[in-house]
Amino acid sequence: MIRDWKSSDNVAIAELEKKCFSYPWNYDMVCETQVQNNFCGVVAVIGEKVVGYAGAIFAMDIADIALVAVDPEFRRQKIAESAVKALIDKLIEKEIEKIFLEVRVSNLPARSLYKKVGFQEIGIRKNYYEDAEDAIVMALVVGSEN
Numbered sequence: 001m002i003r004d005w006k007s008s009d010n011v012a013i014a015e016l017e018k019k020c021f022s023y024p025w026n027y028d029m030v031c032e033t034q035v036q037n038n039f040c041g042v043v044a045v046i047g048e049k050v051v052g053y054a055g056a057i058f059a060m061d062i063a064d065i066a067l068v069a070v071d072p073e074f075r076r077q078k079i080a081e082s083a084v085k086a087l088i089d090k091l092i093e094k095e096i097e098k099i100f101l102e103v104r105v106s107n108l109p110a111r112s113l114y115k116k117v118g119f120q121e122i123g124i125r126k127n128y129y130e131d132a133e134d135a136i137v138m139a140l141v142v143g144s145e146n
């Protein structure tokens with residue numbers, strides 16, 4: 001089930017960050033972002049357990065997807081796809097017209113996921129990550145012209 005991301009999910013999400021990333025967001029970073037008015041997020045739950053999440057920061061009609069991951073034990077079940085699609089729908093409700101994100105060049109699963117839900121690769125940010133890996137910038141236009 002996909003539902004809105006609540007502040008009570010932040011502990012579980014910070015734990016998943018540790019499981020899923022070599023440079024995870026810590027609990028304080030997750031909370032500071034999630035509490036903002038310009039944050040929009042969803043979580044995937046199985047029973048009571050948070051197994052995935054997708055979150056974006058927005059301003060005016062532009063959003064940036066900042067957080068996406070699925071528990072390694074629950075991957076390849078379309079959980080990320082469902083979560084990202086649900087997040088996009090919520091952003092459209094907020095009259096967002098363009099959605100951007102950055103993804104590691106080496107992260108082929110995530111690049112494939114984002115292409116599948118409609119994003120296009122539009123550029124590269126050199127040395128974007130802590131370890132100097134480049135980021136691919138991806139964009140999705142969801143405005144009224146679509």
Ligand SMILES: CC(C)(COP(=O)(O)OP(=O)(O)OC[C@H]1O[C@@H](n2cnc3c(N)ncnc32)[C@H](O)[C@@H]1OP(=O)(O)O)[C@@H](O)C(=O)NCCC(=O)NCCS
Pocket residue numbers: 020021068069070071074075076077078079080081082102103104107108109110112113114116
């Ligand atoms: C990327 C990630 C979120 C995908 O989660 P998931 O729930 O397993 O993905 P889904 O099952 O929804 O897959 C949807 C699509 O993504 C792509 N995909 C997902 N995992 C993939 C893999 N291991 N290899 C290739 N493509 C993959 C495929 O296009 C897939 O569609 P398909 O099943 O029809 O082939 C997950 O691997 C993850 O948490 N990775 C670590 C954190 C991360 O990299 N987050 C993104 C940061 S930008």
